[in-house]
Each structure stands twice: as structure tokens, then as C-alpha cells.
Amino acid sequence: MIARGAKQQPAERDTPQSDAELMLRLASGELSALGELYDRHQVPLRNFIARATRDAEDVDDLVHATFLAAAKSAARYDGRASCRPWLMGIAVRHLRRRRQTFARLMAILSALKGTAASYRDPRPMLNARTDVARALAQLSEAKRLTVLMAEVEGMSCAEIATTLDVPIGTVWTRLHAARRELRQALGQAGEP
């Protein structure tokens, strides 16, 4: 049974609560806990999703879906001090789902047109306005997500591996490949 309504008014709290505490309140159905989490993490999450997709129209929906999914599964939160990696993981799952949906749509359209299917989402490239954005858009989604998590979000390789549910060696490999491709695209000297 989910109880509704705040058990403790925010004004009564002097110190900000940790993400884990907010998740506990969220699991009990407190709307205000979700608001606090949103205020705390929406900017980095929005930036991550924006960099990952380069589709501004999708960002709002993906952020919304990520927080909503997190709120619904708050009871299963593992208790980490920061829930940002957890939110990233949820966002990645939504991104993948969206990519798969897009791929299916493209396959159907390609079949209707009688052309070979292209599963690569062109929107990141189309919306990239800078060299870095274009270079990032040229990466595969797996590499892009990995390098964004590592370089932008500051997640450790272990965290990335957990979030993406892949071996840590895969994370290292993807990171190395992503950096090489980015540097080549940006004209940086990969090798001295």
C-alpha cells in the first residue's frame, strides 16, 4: 500500500537529505521527494541525454520518462549515496528503447521504399552544431554513452560497467575506441 502525502514537511528539515533518503521518501509516495530529486539531478541528466541524443525534442520526454521510471521503482533503489548513476542507467535504457523503436520504424520505412535498412539514427548528426558534437554523433551509441558517462559525468569505469550492465573491460575498450575516433574526427594528434 502506497501512502500518499508527506510524512515530514520539507520546512522541518534543516539539512538536505541524501539521495538515498529521498528515494526512501519517494518509495513511500511522497511527491515532494521527487521534486527534490528532480531539482538536484535534472540538469546533469538533461545534459547527458542531450549530448547522447542531440535531439532537443526528445530530451524533455526522456528526462520525464527517466524520473518517472525512477520514482516508480524507488523501492528497488540500492541505497547508493548518489542516485545519479542510477538515473543515468534508467536514461540509457530509455535511450536504447527509443533507438530500437527508431530502428524498427526505419526498417519498416525502408521495406516500404524497397531500400536497404539503415539503423543509424541520423538525428544526432543533423543536430550537431559543433565539431565536438559532430564527432560525438559519429560514434556508435554504445561508445557515445560510455565516453559521456566517463568524461562528462565523471563516472568510474566500474560504475559505467554496472550502469550499462557490461564487463568493465568492455567499458575500457569502448572508452579507448571512442577517444581515438573523437580525436581523429577533431584532428587532434592521437599519437605524438
Next chain:
Amino acid sequence: MKPACPRLFQAEAWRDGRLVGAEIASFERHLTVCHLCSREVQALQALGESLRRPRDGDADADELHVRRERTRLLAAFDAALVPPEQTGGARRWLFGMAAFAMLSAALLLSWRARRVATGAAATSAVIVHADSTASWSTRVEGSVEKVVLERGVLSIHVDHARSHRRLLVVLPDGELEDMGTTFTVSADAGRTTRVTVQDGSVVLRIHGQAAWALSAGDTWSPPIKPTTSACASCEPSPVQPIARERRAPPRSAPASSARSPSPIASALEPDPSIDFRAAMAALDLGENRAAAARFAGFVAKHAGDARAEDASYLRVIALQRAGDADRMKEAVFEYLRRYPTGFRHAEVEALSR
């Protein structure tokens, strides 16, 4: 051209946390002296910074947009919290609907079962056992239940106490009317081949022939075509008594021997009960004119029978029911003439007025 530093790979490993303990300290000391590795670390750092640098369109949502999205999220979560109640309500509603549907189905089934049971009660008064070769069907037409026999053998038992319908067995070449009995009828090649009455009586009507009244123990088989046409003398009345097979001792002769009219018929005596039951059955069925004729035939044929007076009286009743006033008066006078001190005298006399 400067040779590449063999520890250059450690720059990325160091950045990604793949180095541990002494390796970290060693590489950090190396960075202070190795120009190439130091540049590599700086390049990786620059790449990271370029990725982290805010770009147009990255997260350019203004405060108002963020507040709007926040409200949308909280509203959606609030709506998601409600469904447990709504879902519960929906589940209760669905459960109620399902229960209602099941109850309705149960009532319908019960009603149908009752209908079937009622129908079975009505038709269970007619129990039909068919042999494997029988081709037959049954249908109800108003107050008449018809068993249509095309070929094969049917053993039929009718309990008229449980059914208000007349039973008519439609035969390929005629029909057989039950009067409350148990009988067996068989047909083959488009004609009735045998009728055996175990209990009660039936009236058999074959096209082109007079009706046959069969009672318990009677067996009818189609007559062998006579070599001489003396059949006219065999049909003195609308309903003919049938040749009866003797039950004891068991007949060793084939059944076809019963078809021979003369030897069997000569061994049999007319049974007044058959005629009386046939007439009563006709009266019960509302076939008043036929009943009157049969009662007249009974009186004529079995004048000495104890039921002759009843037959004479019932003929009056049948004609009265038929609305035939003239013939009813004749029947009244006939009764009063025959039985001036009869039990029904006063009653019949009253009918004459």
C-alpha cells in the same frame, strides 16, 4: 622524429583508473619528466573538457521550462500513484462485470438446462431406441411430436402421462399413431416392414389401406400380395384389427408367416379392447368424427361387450364435440333405443333436448 614513449599507453590507463598503487605513483613521477606522456594526458584532458563544455542546445531549458517540466513530472507521478486505487476500482469493476457475466451465463445455462429438461420431460415421454442402421429423426409440430423413420428399426416407448403431445411415427409408406404404448417399428426400402406392439396400442395407417389397430402382442407385417383381389372383404371398417402373433408357444415359423392373412387370422379372434382403445384414443386426441365412427363400429361389432353401452354413449359425446348435431341426435336415439335403462339414459336424454 622522436620515438614514442613506451609508457604512453599508461596515460589513458591512468586516467581511467586502470593503474593501481605503485603504478600510479610511478606514472605520475614519469609525467614530470616525460614530455610525450604529459602531452597525452593533456590531450585527453582537453578532449574531456571539450565534451563537458556546454553547447548550444545541450541543456538550454530556461527556468520556466524547467518548472513546467517539473510540474508535469509530479502530476504524472501523482497520476501514477492514483492507479492503485483506480486499478483497484477498475479491478473491482472488472471483477463485478466478470461476476455478472458469469452469473448471467450460469442463469442462462440453468434456464437452458431447464428448457432442455422441460423439453426432455416432454420428449422423454418418448424414448426411442434405434438400431445401428436406423435412419430417423424427430421433430415437434405444435401438439404433435413426429418421429420420422426412413429405414431401420425403432423401439419406442411412450408415456402419455408425462407428455401431452401426440406421437406420430411417420413411415415411408404411411404413419403410425401411438395411443400410449411400447412398440417397435421397422422400415426398409421405402416401406414399413414390421410393427410389433409390446404394450398399449397403436394405429397404423398405410397409404392406400385401411387403418390397423394394434394392441399389445400384435405384430403387423405388410400383407403378401394376394393372388386374388379379395382384399376388399378384408377392410370392413375404418380400423381393422390386426393379426396377432401367438406368444406362447414360441413360434418356430418365420415372422413372414404372420403375413399370410388367412392361416393366422383364422387362428385369431377379434379383440374388442383394441377397437375400444383406438376409439378412446381418437376421442382423447380430439378426432371426434373418427372416434364416433370407431365407437359405432365397436357397438356394431361387439354388441355383447360390456363396453358397448359406453361406446354408444361416447359416440354421442364425440358427435357433440364434433358439432354434428344431426348425427348426434341419431346417436342419442340409437343409445336410448338400445339401452332404455342404461346408466347414461338421463344424461343422453338431456343431450337430445
